[in-house]
Amino acid sequence: MAEKHTVIVTVLNSAGVLARVAGLLSQRGYNIESAIGAPTENPEIYKISLVVTESKEHIEQITKQLNKLVDTLKVVDISHKDNYIVREYIILKLDVTQKKRLEFFQLIKYFKANPIDIAPNHIILELSGNPRKIDRFIELMKPFGIKEFIRSGEFAMAEYQTPKKGEKNGN
Amino acid sequence: MNGAEILIDGLKKEGVDTIFGYPGGVVIPIFDVLYSCREIKFLLTRHEQGAVHAADGYARATGKVGVALVTSGPGATNTITGIATAKLDSSPIVVISGQVHTNNIGTDAFQETDMVGLTRSICKHNYLVKNILDLPHVLKEAFYIARSGRPGPVSIDLPVDVVTAKLKNYNYPDDIKLPGYKPVLRGNPMQVEKLARAINMAQKPLLYTGGGIVTAGTTEELRQLIDKTQIPVVVTLMGLGTVPYDHPCFLGMPGMHGRVAANKALMECDLLIAIGVRFDDRVTGPRHTFAPNATVAHIDIDPAEIGKNVRTHIPVVGNAKNVLEDLIEKVKPRVKNSWNERTEYWKEKYPLTYKKSKEEAISPQFVIERVNKFAGPETIVVTDVGQHQMWAALHYHHRQPRKFLSSGGLGTMGSGLPAAMGAALGKPENQVICISGDGGIQMNIQELATCAINRIPVKLIVINNFYLGMVRQWQDLFWDKRYSQVCLLRSPDCPDECHGPNENCPPHKYLPDLVKVAEANGLPGYRATSFSEVDEVLKKGLAHDGPVLMEFVVNRLENVFPMVSSGKPLSDIMMGE
Ligand SMILES: Cc1ncc(C[n+]2csc(CCOP(=O)(O)OP(=O)(O)O)c2C)c(N)n1
Ligand SMILES: [Mg+2]
Numbered sequence: 001m002a003e004k005h006t007v008i009v010t011v012l013n014s015a016g017v018l019a020r021v022a023g024l025l026s027q028r029g030y031n032i033e034s035a036i037g038a039p040t041e042n043p044e045i046y047k048i049s050l051v052v053t054e055s056k057e058h059i060e061q062i063t064k065q066l067n068k069l070v071d072t073l074k075v076v077d078i079s080h081k082d083n084y085i086v087r088e089y090i091i092l093k094l095d096v097t098q099k100k101r102l103e104f105f106q107l108i109k110y111f112k113a114n115p116i117d118i119a120p121n122h123i124i125l126e127l128s129g130n131p132r133k134i135d136r137f138i139e140l141m142k143p144f145g146i147k148e149f150i151r152s153g154e155f156a157m158a159e160y161q162t163p164k165k166g167e168k169n170g171n
Numbered sequence: 172m173n174g175a176e177i178l179i180d181g182l183k184k185e186g187v188d189t190i191f192g193y194p195g196g197v198v199i200p201i202f203d204v205l206y207s208c209r210e211i212k213f214l215l216t217r218h219e220q221g222a223v224h225a226a227d228g229y230a231r232a233t234g235k236v237g238v239a240l241v242t243s244g245p246g247a248t249n250t251i252t253g254i255a256t257a258k259l260d261s262s263p264i265v266v267i268s269g270q271v272h273t274n275n276i277g278t279d280a281f282q283e284t285d286m287v288g289l290t291r292s293i294c295k296h297n298y299l300v301k302n303i304l305d306l307p308h309v310l311k312e313a314f315y316i317a318r319s320g321r322p323g324p325v326s327i328d329l330p331v332d333v334v335t336a337k338l339k340n341y342n343y344p345d346d347i348k349l350p351g352y353k354p355v356l357r358g359n360p361m362q363v364e365k366l367a368r369a370i371n372m373a374q375k376p377l378l379y380t381g382g383g384i385v386t387a388g389t390t391e392e393l394r395q396l397i398d399k400t401q402i403p404v405v406v407t408l409m410g411l412g413t414v415p416y417d418h419p420c421f422l423g424m425p426g427m428h429g430r431v432a433a434n435k436a437l438m439e440c441d442l443l444i445a446i447g448v449r450f451d452d453r454v455t456g457p458r459h460t461f462a463p464n465a466t467v468a469h470i471d472i473d474p475a476e477i478g479k480n481v482r483t484h485i486p487v488v489g490n491a492k493n494v495l496e497d498l499i500e501k502v503k504p505r506v507k508n509s510w511n512e513r514t515e516y517w518k519e520k521y522p523l524t525y526k527k528s529k530e531e532a533i534s535p536q537f538v539i540e541r542v543n544k545f546a547g548p549e550t551i552v553v554t555d556v557g558q559h560q561m562w563a564a565l566h567y568h569h570r571q572p573r574k575f576l577s578s579g580g581l582g583t584m585g586s587g588l589p590a591a592m593g594a595a596l597g598k599p600e601n602q603v604i605c606i607s608g609d610g611g612i613q614m615n616i617q618e619l620a621t622c623a624i625n626r627i628p629v630k631l632i633v634i635n636n637f638y639l640g641m642v643r644q645w646q647d648l649f650w651d652k653r654y655s656q657v658c659l660l661r662s663p664d665c666p667d668e669c670h671g672p673n674e675n676c677p678p679h680k681y682l683p684d685l686v687k688v689a690e691a692n693g694l695p696g697y698r699a700t701s702f703s704e705v706d707e708v709l710k711k712g713l714a715h716d717g718p719v720l721m722e723f724v725v726n727r728l729e730n731v732f733p734m735v736s737s738g739k740p741l742s743d744i745m746m747g748e
Pocket of ligand 2: 557608609610634635636637638639640
């Protein structure tokens with residue numbers, strides 16, 4: 001059964017590494033829902049967060065294949081791990097009529113969404129939070145008239161805890 | 172030193188004695204260094220594809236890394252099929268291509284192609300070297316990656332300005348910094364223990380071994396394990412030779428064109444011990460039907476292979492040699508039981524036979540049988556792809572590893588002759604026989620000239636059925652004999668529909684006339700058209716001191732049997748008439 005998985009790939013910050021990781025998934029016929037890659041506190045190390053909807057077996061295969069890349073240091077599927085903080089960021093543009101504005105501002109206050117630009121015809125908001133919260137927020141915003149939005153895709157960090165060994169399987 | 176000198180020095184340090192390749196604009200600086208380099212032999216092929224297959228053949232025959240050197244653009248794109256061929260069969264090669272000046276990368280410059288992008292999905296790793304400072308460690312890493320762990324092709328793209336740039340204080344590095352690349356060698360002892368226990372308990376154990384045994388150089392250990400446990404063994408195309416053809420436990424090659432005994436054993440075994448194999452669909456048939464009664468143990472150096480195609484109960488990640496050594500110690504000696512008797516019975520009941528064709532037309536299998544007669548244990552047989560490949564795999568008497576080289580995973584027509592050339596250069600002391608088809612030989616036929624002029628003594632056998640025989644066989648069996656575009660004699664004079672040779676065929680001709688092609692390329696060509704000529708041609712050809720072409724005109728409609736049709740389980744075996 002296909003299920004959404006978030007896979008964090010830690011790689012060496014080498015030329016074309018994002019293309020290598022993305023290419024590996026498409027080469028094997030897997031669709032990437034989102035991918036973010038950025039350098040980390042160590043400029044030599046780069047982290048890529050992938051969201052893919054696949055079966056458990058496919059995710060295992062993806063993880064193993066990613067591990068095989070020469071530049072890969074670590075691959076973790078965090079989907080069923082509760083010791084990870086997962087975040088996503090969204091910017092939305094809405095047409096909120098004057099009539100509905102009161103209700104609207106109460107709602108976004110509750111979500112702690114931040115209005116960035118308020119004009120007579122539209123409002124631009126930003127919000128960060130765990131992806132479920134973002135999903136819910138989008139649903140609630142729909143009646144107000146969403147013009148467009150852009151999501152960052154998911155990224156994550158492990159909470160403080162004693163590290164488990166054996167995440168990387170070798171090559 | 173400049174980049175070109177560093178490159179050649181690095182190759183020497185890696186022990187490279189032969190480079191296969193083809194020059195061009197951006198690599199002239201490298202060829203200039205080679206011009207006065209005496210330690211490395213350069214083989215100028217007639218096509219870059221030939222160069223890469225030759226490097227691959229060299230690697231398969233010797234176990235060393237094969238090296239190809241080509242120019243940018245079309246030179247680079249001509250290597251693609253060869254690289255993919257090496258990748259699918261885990262053959263260690265390093266392909267060095269020229270690239271345009273770094274300033275021009277991305278401008279669609281003359282002879283610019285994105286080699287790193289093109290090869291990403293078909294090589295183990297690849298590099299674009301943008302700075303001369305990186306060249307030494309890239310070289311070191313490339314060779315290490317190509318040959319270690321599960322071997323494979325590595326591509327290095329070298330812009331012309333990097334090749335001509337100077338580097339002061341050059342030192343070839345001693346060590347490698349690849350924090351993300353650490354092949355696991357020793358199998359987890361607990362898993363090996365578990366496997367040993369499973370073997371001790373099994374009633375119907377079966378070994379299923381492949382190219383991983385060859386790569387790990389562990390033929391000896393495999394034979395020891397078999398001798399200690401008497402476990403019957405099926406050996407894939409890539410592993411042929413690791414178990415001698417006449418060993419009582421050897422059941423032959425499994426799969427689509429596997430021996431009956433091998434496939435029956437796979438369907439009945441209760442413990443399947445897979446070592447250095449990848450459960451290819453040509454071996455397993457539909458995955459859910461494969462080895463239905465078996466607990467599956469899988470030993471492989473590549474963790475991604477385990478569980479990829481077939482559910483595995485006892486995974487062991489590690490180098491086959493190390494795991495086998497541990498396993499031999501842990502496993503109890505086993506005496507032959509009724510299971511062994513059963514497998515031996517199958518072998519006897521379903522021998523490899525074929526119907527000798529009634530007319531004088533030679534049976535292709537007969538040619539392979541006669542090759543057995545003349546070849547020695549040291550002979551290296553290289554095949555192309557098609558029916559002749561399967562006949563060679565089935566009927567040739569495999570005795571040693573690295574003595575049967577064949578494009579398995581990619582099934583690359585045209586790979587045979589150049590690979591044989593590479594094998595012959597890598598193993599000058601061994602006789603090299605190439606068995607090709609009349610279709611495949613024309614895909615890299617230009618390398619005949621390379622063989623002739625360099626006196627590379629490849630003994631080329633062409634099994635000529637005037638057909639793309641393997642495709643015709645499928646059309647024969649599954650497509651109602653609708654022989655669409657498989658007859659190499661088809662001309663505008665032929666009727667629209669043709670179901671095989673008949674009296675309306677245009678006058679018989681040899682086109683190309685391979686004997687003349689051989690002669691035009693400076694080597695002798697012999698042709699046998701009847702049974703009685705087979706031995707004569709083989710004797711003459713194999714005795715010739717140098718490259719030679721031997722053409723055997725065979726029964727046109729011969730099919731390869733046994734056969735399991737695509738999509739059917741291994742129990743569904745067609746035996747032919
Ligand atoms: C490059 C390439 N193109 C197409 C194929 C598909 N194919 C597989 S076997 C075969 C026929 C080979 O004919 P021939 O070389 O005459 O060998 P035969 O089967 O007749 O022995 C073809 C076309 C292939 N394997 N490789
Ligand atoms: Mg043919």
